[in-house]
Amino acid sequence: MKSVSDLKVQIFADGADMSSMLDLYRQPYIKGFTTNPTLMRKAGVKDYERFAREILERITDRPISFEVFADDEHQMERQAHKIAGWARNIYVKIPVTNTRGEPMDRLIRRLSTDGIQVNATALLALDQVRHVAKALKGGAPSYISVFAGRVADTGRDPVPLMKSALELLPATTQLVWASPRELLNVMQADEIGCHIITVTSDVLKKIDLIGKDLHEFSLETVRMFHDDAARSGYKLEFRTEERPVGSLP
Secondary structure, three states: OOOHHHOOOEEEEEOOOHHHHHHHHOOOOEEEEEOOHHHHHHOOOOOHHHHHHHHHHHOOOOOEEEEOOOOOHHHHHHHHHHHHOOOOOEEEEEEOEOOOOOEOHHHHHHHHHOOOOEEEEEEOOHHHHHHHHHHHOOOOOEEEEEOHHHHHHOOOOHHHHHHHHHOOOOOOEEEEEOOOOOOHHHHHHHHHOOOEEEEEHHHHOOHHHOOOOHHHHHHHHHHHHHHHHHHHOOOOOOOOOOOOOOOOO
């Protein structure tokens, strides 16, 4: 069983809580960071630019993705150029379509050709990967984020999709396994040669469990149940005439 240091896949912390991000920044196995408007809203971020600039003053040597939030292609482009100007380690997240389902391939191509590091996001289907990969070919370094966790939510195995996606990427593009649901996904991403996996704080809390002895883990689980029952003060009272089920008279 591999340890964290043995993994080839790069682990990016996914979130928008500044304190948590800075704590994770101290961990050498965290190779980058990703955010999105939903995570920022959940973390209580009120001022998008102020939050971004504050975190960028402290995280200077690892890639970090910030997403546009406009829905019009022209406004997306304006936002992308503004966001990219904040720091050199930024990748600008561009959704694969707008809310009307219109592909953003042309915008992705223009931005990448202009030298902006794009993180094409919210892809779930292989044909989306094919079109976006073509748009990114010959451009700046880029990411394609396939939401493998959401694919799994539909009852589909995301591994074949991710394997096929890897074969479509141009040389300057890395595949991101996005929205994982469990630590096992880190191992799956590593096994197939995926470049990056984004991991939330909840999943990262389990990182020390990688390679843990299963018998030891079993014993810890038994002790947890026993200790929690004791701390709760649970008791069962027995009358003298009561016998255990199945016992002889």
